[in-house]
Amino acid sequence: MSKRWKFAGSVPLRGGVTCVLVALFLLGGCIFEPRTPEPPTSGESIPYLTQLLAQNAWENLQLSLRYTDSYGWESNLHSTFRYTPDSETLSQFPSTFTDWGYEQEKAFINALYDSGVTIQADMINNDFTPPDDSGATTVTWYGVVYYVQVTSTSDNSTTKYRASADITFISDGTFWYISEWVDLQQQSDPDNEAQLLPSMGVLRGNFAS
C-alpha cells in the first residue's frame, strides 16, 4: 500500500494553480519592458568601484555627485538608510527630517540632478584616515569632512556646502552600503575660513520643501 501525503485544508489545489498560472503569465514581462538605450558614443564611463570596501561605497557617492548620476547614489545606500541633520539644518527645516530614509534620499538626489546642475565634490578631507573594515560587518567613520559645490546651469549661480559627519557602513551580502549619515556641524569655507558653510542637510531640506 502506498503512502499518500495528506494535504491540510479543504480547498482544491486546482483553483490555486490557476491563479498561479494567470499571475505568472501577467508577470511574463509584457508590461515590464525597459526602453532600448542609445549606445555609448562619448566613451566616458563613470569609474564606479565595486563595493568590496566601505571606502568604495563613499567614493561612489563622490562619483555620483561629479557625474550627476543618480544610480551611483541610490545603489550605494542600504535600504535601511537614515539621515540625521545638524542643529543649523534642523532650525531651518524643523519638520522635514522627522523620518528621512532611503525613499526620501532617493527622491532628493533625483530632484537635485534633474534640476540642471554641475557639481564638484570632495567627500573626504585630507587628514582623515578611513578605518580598515577587514572582516567587519559594520564600521563607522567619525567626523569625516565633506565639501560639495553646486552650480545651476541655467543662471551659473554657485552654492557651497561643507560639514563634518558620522557615516556608518554595513556589509550586506557581498557588498558594503551606507546605512547612516549624521551631520555634526558646519565647517569653514576653504576660500574664507571666517565663513561657515551649511551642511548638505540644507540642500536636502530645500529640495524636500
Added chain:
Amino acid sequence: MNRHPGTDAAIHRGHEPARGRWLPATFVLLLALLAAWAAPAQDAPTLQDAVQQAATDTVPDVQEQVSTSLDLPFFTQIENEPKVGLSAEVREVRTYSDWRSTFKMRRAQSYQNTLNWSWADSRQQEKTSQKRGTQMLYNSGILLPIDLNLTGTWDWSRDETLNNAGLANVASRDFKLMELKLSKSKYDLGRLSNDFETVVGMKDQTAATQGLPNDFSEASIGGRVVSKTRVARGMTVAARVFGQKVGGDRSLGDLTSPSASTTDSLGVRVGFKRRFARGFVEVARGRVEDEYLDFRRNNLGVVDTTGRDEADKIVEEMKTQNATALKFENFSRLGSFSLKTNAAHLSSDLAYKANGLGRTERVDDTFTTTLARTAGADSISVTYDYGWAWDDQRTRASTTNRGRQYNKNRALDFYWKRILFEATEAVLKVQNSLQQSIAENQFNQNDRDRLRQETTFELSRVWNSGFRADMLYAYQYSEDISIRSTRSSNNTIKDSYEIAPGYLWPVADWVRLQQNFRLYIQYTDYVYSEMESVNKNDDYNKRGVLGTKVTLDPWERLTLVIKHDYNKRFNATRVRTDATGNSYYSTDDKQTTSKIDLAATFAVAEGITLEGATYDRLDEKETMATGAMTQNRAGQVWVGMKFVRKYFAATNPLDISCMVKKYSAYGPAVTETTADYWEADVWVKWKF
C-alpha cells in the same frame, strides 16, 4: 523695513523669522484669552442652568455627573512624576530631567504641565547643547457646552560649537507658542451633523546664529467646519471648509517687515457602505498665500547671496500655492475573495514672486488594486501598482517652460502562502517592477529605466518537539539602464541567487542549537563591456556564511551564548567567452573570516543583572594577482550591570533603572574613540 548693522557671515537661511511689534498679535490673543477665562467666573449660575438643561436632555449620565460633582473637591486627582537621568554613549554624554504634573478637576477638566531640561556634551566634536522647555495643556471637560483646549509651549535651546578650523558659533533659540482651540462635534442642525472648530494662536521666537537674528512674532486665527448627512441608505455626503489667517512681523538679517499668510480649503466626500462594498470618493481644493522676507534664492531655490550688495541680499517674497486632489477608495468582499482599490489624482502649482525657482507645476496619479483570497490552507493575493507623475518649471529668468520630468512606475506582486502538510508552510512571492524617468525634449541626460524581477520561495516546518527547519530560495534579475549615450556605458544587468537553509533544535530544556547557512552569488554584466571605449568588465561576487549558535540555561539565573560565524567570499572578473557562449572568470581575491562570540547574563538578585560579552575575529585575504596575503585580528570585550527596581508600587511608585557598560576593543577598524569607552543609562522616576 527697519535696518540694523549686519555682517556678511554665511546666511543660508530659509523662511526667516523677525523681531517685531507685539501689539497687533497680542491684541487678538488677549481677546481670545479673555473669552476663555470668563467662563470659570460664571461657574455657579452656569452650573444651575446646566442641571435644568440636563433634565430635559436624553443623556442621564450628564445629570448624574453634574449632581455628584457638586460634592467633589475642585481637584479630584493630583499626580506628579519627576524623572532625572544620565546617558552616555559613543557620541555624547547627556544629563536630563523632566517633571510632569497632572491635575484632574471636577467636571472632567484636566491640566497637564511638563517641564524638561537637558545638557549634552559631544564626545566627537567640540559641542555643548542645552535645552529647557515646558508644555502645558488644559481641557475643559464638560464644564462648557463646547470643548475648550488651551495649549502652551516654551522651548529654549543654546548650542555652542567649535569647528575644525577653530571657528566658534553660538546658536540660540527662545520659542513660545500659545493656542486656544474651541470645538464642538456632532452638533445636529436638522439632518446635518456638524463638527466645528476654531483655533486662535500666537507664536513668538527670538533666535540667533552666527550673530544674525532670526525672530518672528505672529498671531493666527482659523476655523474648520465639517458637515455630514445621509442622503440614501448606505450613502453619506460630507463637506468641509477650512480657513486660516496669520499675521505679524519677521526679521531677516538686518531687516524687519510684516508677514502674512492666508490658507483656505474646501472638500466634499461621498461615502458608501453596502453589503459587498464600502469606500468613498473625495474632491478637495486648497490655496495658500504667503508674504514674508527671504534671502535671495537662485533657480534651484537655494540661498544665493555670495558676492551681492547688502541691499540685494534680502527680498520681499510672495508665495502662492494651489492644489486639487481627487481620491477614490473601495473595498469589496465576496465570499473568500476581497478586492481593494485606491486611486488618486493630485495636481498643484507653486509660484514665487522673487525666488529664482519661479513657477512649478506637479501632477501625481496613482492607482493600486489588490485581489486576495483566503480559504482553507491557501492565502493568495495579486497587487498591481501604477504611478504616473510629472513636474515642470519656468524659472523667474526664463520665458519658456523647462520641460516636463516624467516618472512612471509599475509593479505587480504575487503572494501565495499554503499550509502544505501539518505544521509545514510554503510561501511563494513573485515581484515585478519597472521605474522610468523621462525628461521631455531631453532637457537633461538623466533618462533611465530600472527593472526588478524577484522570486522568493520559503519553506518552514515546526515539529511538536519545537524543532524548526527553514529553507529559502531567492532569485533576482535587475536591469539598470541609462537611455542617453552620455550615460549608457554604465548600464548593467545583474543576476543574483540566494539559498539559505537553517534549523533550530531545542536539544534539552536548557540547551538550544541553531545553525544557518547562506550562499549568495551575484553576476554583473555590463551591457556595453565589449566596446573598446567602455572600460568595464563583467564580474561575479560570491559569499557563503555558516552561523552556529548554542544557548545554554544551566541555571535559572544564568544564560550563556556561544556563537561561531564562518564566512568565505570570492570575487572574480570575466576574462573570455567561448563560441558557445560560456563565460570564464578569473578569481581576483578570496577572503575568509572566522568569528567567535561568547556572552553571559547572570541575574544576581531580583532586578540586578550582570552581563558580559567578548568576540575575537580572524580575517585572511588573498589577492590572486600579486599572491599577497593579509591577516587581521580584531576583538572586543564589554562588561556591564543592569539594575531595575520598583519601590512603593502600591502607593507612590519609585522606579530606578541603571545600566552601565565598559567597552574595550582592538583591531584595524577601531579608532581612538571606540577603543575604550563607557556607556551608561541611569534614571530615577517617582510618581506621587
